[in-house]
Amino acid sequence: MKTLIRYIKLYLHFVSNCTTRELLFRTHLILSFSARLMLFGLYIMMYDIIYKNAASIGSLNYDQALLYLSIFFLVDTIGFTFFIKNFSTFPEYISEGKLDIVLTKPVDSQFFVSMRYFSLTSLFSTLPPLGLFIRQVSRLHISLDPYHLLIFGLFLVCTLIVYYSIWFITNLILFWVHRIDALHEFFVTIWRFMQFPPDIFQNVIRLFFLFIVPILLTIEVPMQALTGSTIKISHIFLLVGASVLSLLISRILWKMGLRRYQSTG
Amino acid sequence: MNKFKAYIKIGVIDALEMRFQLVYWLYVNMAPIILMAYLWSNVYSKKDSIGGFSLNMMVTYYILTRLFNRIVSTYSEERIAKDIKDGQLNQFITRPISYLSFKFGERIGIRIINLAIVIPIYIVMIFFLKKYFIWQMSLWNFLIIGVNLFLSLTSFFLLAFIIGLMAFYMIETHSLNGLKEQITGLMSGYIFPLSLLPPELQNAFKYLPFAYYYNFPMQVYFNQLSMHEMLLGLAIQCIWIVILYGICHLMWKDGTKNYEATGI
Amino acid sequence: MKSVIHLENLRKQYSYYKKQPGLWGSIKGLFHREELFVDAVKGISFDIQPGEFVGFVGPNGAGKTTTLKMLSGILYPTSGEVSVLDHKPFERKAEFQKQFALVMGQKNQLWWDLPPMESFLLNKAIYEIPDELFKKNLEELSELLDIKDILNVQVRKLSLGQRMKCELVAALLHSPKVLFLDEPTIGLDVVSQNAIREFLKKYNEEKGATIILTSHYMQDIRRLCNRVIIIHHGELLYDGTYDALHTKYSDSKTLEFTAAEEIPESELLKFGTEMKKKNNTYSIEVPREKTAEITGKLLEKYTVDDIVIHERDIEEIIGEIFISKKMRE
Numbered sequence A: 001m002k003t004l005i006r007y008i009k010l011y012l013h014f015v016s017n018c019t020t021r022e023l024l025f026r027t028h029l030i031l032s033f034s035a036r037l038m039l040f041g042l043y044i045m046m047y048d049i050i051y052k053n054a055a056s057i058g059s060l061n062y063d064q065a066l067l068y069l070s071i072f073f074l075v076d077t078i079g080f081t082f083f084i085k086n087f088s089t090f091p092e093y094i095s096e097g098k099l100d101i102v103l104t105k106p107v108d109s110q111f112f113v114s115m116r117y118f119s120l121t122s123l124f125s126t127l128p129p130l131g132l133f134i135r136q137v138s139r140l141h142i143s144l145d146p147y148h149l150l151i152f153g154l155f156l157v158c159t160l161i162v163y164y165s166i167w168f169i170t171n172l173i174l175f176w177v178h179r180i181d182a183l184h185e186f187f188v189t190i191w192r193f194m195q196f197p198p199d200i201f202q203n204v205i206r207l208f209f210l211f212i213v214p215i216l217l218t219i220e221v222p223m224q225a226l227t228g229s230t231i232k233i234s235h236i237f238l239l240v241g242a243s244v245l246s247l248l249i250s251r252i253l254w255k256m257g258l259r260r261y262q263s264t265g
Numbered sequence B: 001m002n003k004f005k006a007y008i009k010i011g012v013i014d015a016l017e018m019r020f021q022l023v024y025w026l027y028v029n030m031a032p033i034i035l036m037a038y039l040w041s042n043v044y045s046k047k048d049s050i051g052g053f054s055l056n057m058m059v060t061y062y063i064l065t066r067l068f069n070r071i072v073s074t075y076s077e078e079r080i081a082k083d084i085k086d087g088q089l090n091q092f093i094t095r096p097i098s099y100l101s102f103k104f105g106e107r108i109g110i111r112i113i114n115l116a117i118v119i120p121i122y123i124v125m126i127f128f129l130k131k132y133f134i135w136q137m138s139l140w141n142f143l144i145i146g147v148n149l150f151l152s153l154t155s156f157f158l159l160a161f162i163i164g165l166m167a168f169y170m171i172e173t174h175s176l177n178g179l180k181e182q183i184t185g186l187m188s189g190y191i192f193p194l195s196l197l198p199p200e201l202q203n204a205f206k207y208l209p210f211a212y213y214y215n216f217p218m219q220v221y222f223n224q225l226s227m228h229e230m231l232l233g234l235a236i237q238c239i240w241i242v243i244l245y246g247i248c249h250l251m252w253k254d255g256t257k258n259y260e261a262t263g264i
Numbered sequence C: 001m002k003s004v005i006h007l008e009n010l011r012k013q014y015s016y017y018k019k020q021p022g023l024w025g026s027i028k029g030l031f032h033r034e035e036l037f038v039d040a041v042k043g044i045s046f047d048i049q050p051g052e053f054v055g056f057v058g059p060n061g062a063g064k065t066t067t068l069k070m071l072s073g074i075l076y077p078t079s080g081e082v083s084v085l086d087h088k089p090f091e092r093k094a095e096f097q098k099q100f101a102l103v104m105g106q107k108n109q110l111w112w113d114l115p116p117m118e119s120f121l122l123n124k125a126i127y128e129i130p131d132e133l134f135k136k137n138l139e140e141l142s143e144l145l146d147i148k149d150i151l152n153v154q155v156r157k158l159s160l161g162q163r164m165k166c167e168l169v170a171a172l173l174h175s176p177k178v179l180f181l182d183e184p185t186i187g188l189d190v191v192s193q194n195a196i197r198e199f200l201k202k203y204n205e206e207k208g209a210t211i212i213l214t215s216h217y218m219q220d221i222r223r224l225c226n227r228v229i230i231i232h233h234g235e236l237l238y239d240g241t242y243d244a245l246h247t248k249y250s251d252s253k254t255l256e257f258t259a260a261e262e263i264p265e266s267e268l269l270k271f272g273t274e275m276k277k278k279n280n281t282y283s284i285e286v287p288r289e290k291t292a293e294i295t296g297k298l299l300e301k302y303t304v305d306d307i308v309i310h311e312r313d314i315e316e317i318i319g320e321i322f323i324s325k326k327m328r329e
Helices: A002-024 A026-052 A062-087 A090-094 A099-103 A109-115 A120-125 A127-139 A146-171 A185-195 A203-212 A220-227 A233-260 B002-017 B019-043 B055-072 B076-086 B099-128 B139-168 B174-187 B199-205 B215-221 B227-257 C022-031 C064-071 C116-126 C131-145 C160-172 C190-207 C218-224 C242-249 C288-301 C314-328
Strands: C005-017 C035-048 C053-057 C079-084 C100-104 C178-182 C210-214 C227-232 C235-241 C252-259 C273-278 C281-287 C304-310
Touching: A002 A026, A002 A109, A002 A120, A002 C116, A026 A062, A026 A120, A026 A127, A026 B174, A062 A109, A062 A120, A062 A127, A062 A146, A062 A185, A062 A220, A090 A099, A099 A109, A099 C100, A109 A146, A109 A233, A120 A127, A146 A185, A146 A220, A146 A233, A185 B019, A220 A233, B019 B055, B019 B099, B055 B099, B055 B139, B055 B215, B076 B099, B076 B139, B076 B174, B099 B139, B099 B227, B139 B174, B139 B215, B139 B227, C005 C064, C035 C064, C035 C227, C035 C235, C053 C064, C053 C190, C053 C218, C064 C079, C064 C178, C064 C210, C100 C160, C116 C160, C131 C160, C131 C190, C160 C190, C190 C210, C190 C218, C210 C218, C218 C242, C227 C242, C227 C314, C235 C242, C235 C314, C242 C314, C252 C288, C281 C288, C288 C304
Parallel strands: C053 C210, C053 C227, C100 C178, C178 C210
Antiparallel strands: C005 C035, C005 C079, C227 C235, C252 C281, C252 C304, C273 C281
């Protein structure tokens, strides 16, 4: 418990540190926000086009599809808020030896490299998807009782853990392969597969996203919990299991990576 | 010329050294196309044609636009901005070398190597998706697309150069770059074909340089344009190149005037 | 007395891939690559007592930094024993990490866009430094290093010397008992070098902290370290006092001067040994303690345009020890 409080305190310190810095670059803040907003708008536009042409994606209707999209972007922007700056720093940590100083600090090194930088810009970027989310919830007449909200929240936590762990693991490749340009895009490219309802994936690719890179259920299950539709028990197991397992694997691989770390640069 | 050859050779060796990078490129190039193929084949399972596009056209569109992207796109912004921030620019200001043509040459060099790697990747991908791929190429279209791609490459580079030079005026340029990418993504038809958009927008985008990066060559590819329209398109691209070059020139003059080589 | 740092037969091996030359080699490399190993540290042993100020010397690639990194737990040793403050560094126990600090001249931990104070406060949180102690230490350190007026200036606007001073403060806020300094004066101007040197000397004397320092500058070692450890090609070449090293290997200086007139060799050999001549520039070796006297005489006797006195540098001394050791073997 004491450790937990200590880490929360430390994290708040990181946040204030990073916020102070980011507020120095106001233009940057506004431009980044606009870029994210535009990306979000583009996908809404794409959904619009598909549904205006009387087609659909999977079995979802227009409003459900937009709810799905809003949850996807919500997870994505929250994930970015916590991790993007950290994970894009990984080449510096591992290939250029910035990890040296981190390893001498009396703080868990995985925590440090994953949480050191907080992105205020991305935090602002959660607002547009949040807006869409609220709009869709009211359009679909979803009653937000505390029970459903709690379940939704818990599943979202699982989703974020999966999101974090897989992204973290992909970055660890740098311990074994010394240089890969723009490696942090590796996960983002996979993750983008979930920006459309997973109904579109069948057979092999479905199994791939269920068991190998277990992100298939990350948006769908929380959404089902929210809308009160029935969730398959197996799906709950798969999502929760994926979060526990992937976090564990990330831990093990981090320790293995550290043993290989040669501190070059 | 010999220097140029040596440069290419070094580049190839360098690229081969990074075999994981190679696999990574393969993946980065293929994944989005595969995603789009899945998405659209699901969407088209209920409908045969959307905005004049059949499923096969749509998949072909995504494959070829991604290939064109590999040819014309550039990541020079960051390098230029870095040169400015680190004070590397001094060696260009003090010597009779044009920074712009140096960077442009360097970029073409990098692109040639890149293409040698990327084209086999696309051949593999077309093979995988061959039941969707529409092969339709006349010599004439090939020529027009060739000219168009060269002009796109030039205008894409000039745009990147402008963003890079913004480093004279601001500290962080990559947010600006991100914004540019999203705008280009929409207006060039990179995210989806422009013919899916309302006609007024399509019309407006015709007068901007972006649509000529991807949407235009695909229209040529699908034989959707008359000779007159094709030539008009290339002419508009040329005009934009002149305009962008003018902006580069002015920014360069103004920027270097106040340049304090701080280099750290 | 129990030693603070104990190394026994410590080894570190790095692995890398062999690169075959040329285009064909690169293509072959796509499918098969040979893994090679290089020994950065080849089994070194020594003990360091509390309060010692040890200079860690050797040419580039000798294994100094690798050893420091094993001492601070960044690298796992390939084999051998290492203990610092009764801990195995690579276990990275928080309890151990709170008792030492590592400062690297070429890697900084301060935040570029923020004032150093922000980084100090961050370290306060990381090291869980009590408010009282933090205040006291910050006060003391910034006084000693004279950085009080720059605590709230963006790091990017500071000079290299000021930055290094702040790095030191950041590293010392938690009152470490052991301090590893890797090239702390590299690239600094003479004034800043001196200031940092003075500070380190004081810090060692007053706090009784154990310090290991690597440096390229013989000045650093001479002024600060009572003990010198020389490493070359990953092997321990010398371990002893600075004075002993000095009298043995560096008891002379080189005088180099340009004279207007021709000076016969026999004349010059009255002043020193090993005369060299190039056009009108002469150089002779003179005993250290007689340098001033001989310089005076030369100036008196000849029309000297320009005179420079060279210290023998560390590389030269190491080379000499290395050769003499090899000869003995």
